[in-house]
Amino acid sequence: xISKIESGLTEVHLKESDINEQVDYIHTFFKPExxxxxxxxxxKKSLCGKEAVIYTDREKVYAILSNLVKNAIKYTDEGSxxxxxxxxxxxxxxxxxxxxxxVKDTGIGIPEDRQDAIFERFIQANIIDKMARQGAGLGxxxxxxxxxxxxxxxxxxSEEGKGSIFYFxxxxxxxxxxxxxAENVVPAEDAENPVNPEVSGLKILIAEDDETSQKxxxxxxxxxxxxxxxxRTGNEAVEICRKNPDIDLVLMDIxxxxxxxxxxxxxxxxxNKEVVxxxxxxxxxxxDREKAIEAxxxxxxxxxxxxxxxxxxxxxxxxx
Numbered sequence: 003x004i005s006k007i008e009s010g011l012t013e014v015h016l017k018e019s020d021i022n023e024q025v026d027y028i029h030t031f032f033k034p035e036x037x038x039x040x041x042x043x044x045x046k047k048s049l050c051g052k053e054a055v056i057y058t059d060r061e062k063v064y065a066i067l068s069n070l071v072k073n074a075i076k077y078t079d080e081g082s083x084x085x086x087x088x089x090x091x092x093x094x095x096x097x098x099x100x101x102x103x104x105v106k107d108t109g110i111g112i113p114e115d116r117q118d119a120i121f122e123r124f125i126q127a128n129i130i131d132k133m134a135r136q137g138a139g140l141g142x143x144x145x146x147x148x149x150x151x152x153x154x155x156x157x158x159x160s161e162e163g164k165g166s167i168f169y170f171x172x173x174x175x176x177x178x179x180x181x182x183x184a185e186n187v188v189p190a191e192d193a194e195n196p197v198n199p200e201v202s203g204l205k206i207l208i209a210e211d212d213e214t215s216q217k218x219x220x221x222x223x224x225x226x227x228x229x230x231x232x233x234r235t236g237n238e239a240v241e242i243c244r245k246n247p248d249i250d251l252v253l254m255d256i257x258x259x260x261x262x263x264x265x266x267x268x269x270x271x272x273x274n275k276e277v278v279x280x281x282x283x284x285x286x287x288x289x290d291r292e293k294a295i296e297a298x299x300x301x302x303x304x305x306x307x308x309x310x311x312x313x314x315x316x317x318x319x320x321x322x
Contacts, residue, residue: 008031014151016219019060022047022264025086028067032075033216041078046086058172060303062148067103070168074107081108089174102171121146140220182184203228204250209239209266211258219253224311226316228243236261240269249277253317254299256283264297278319282307
């Protein structure tokens, strides 16, 4: 992914994005993990209603916030994590000019002389880490690249032993700055009427390795299903489809252990050409939808999954 960004192949897709909806989704998504660690988890939203709808790349904002929250969880063993945003306003015109997001933790902190380096590819802060929590170091570099693609800046304020605050700014665009708006998978009129009463009784397989995501998707599709089956790996998804040829719909996560969603889809298509397979990915990079279709998926939806868009997509394939 980072090589794709560096080579300039990643496009920015601007469209209406409700940042309050994204904050709520991320809070719901990570809350069980926080509860398990005994960490207080809170969020702050400074805009209400339509004010919170801006033009930006929704999937990239989600990826940035998710990476920063994951990073906070990784280096925080007690205390609290708070995230959200504040709005900067022009004092003369009294209009919003920028949104500053933040993720604040009470973790181990970062040495002052390493705070710039943590955003570099494969470089972390060289913190003495008793928990051996080293990683590839790509999360923060991807976040930085995405922030800059969206016209913003990212920075960190940290003190060893007391915690860190990551900030990133985005332009407050009430109107689109250009015409490069992402292609919608389904027409907008379908999204306004997402649930067709005739679409029900589906047998659905959710192929998703993250337990929280699995639960959220299951709750979302419950009203449309007669049975929901779950798989945690690509191999499991293939075997379940082999043993259950009457499955109507597969929601296929692309990033899974042992076999990714593209390969799992390709194998399923060898013995089942009829089942509807919708790919889902957390990053929404340019070309992902094309790769999904090429692998044998019928369609594609980006995380965080919008309930209305998912219902409209299902209606597209199962309405009578």
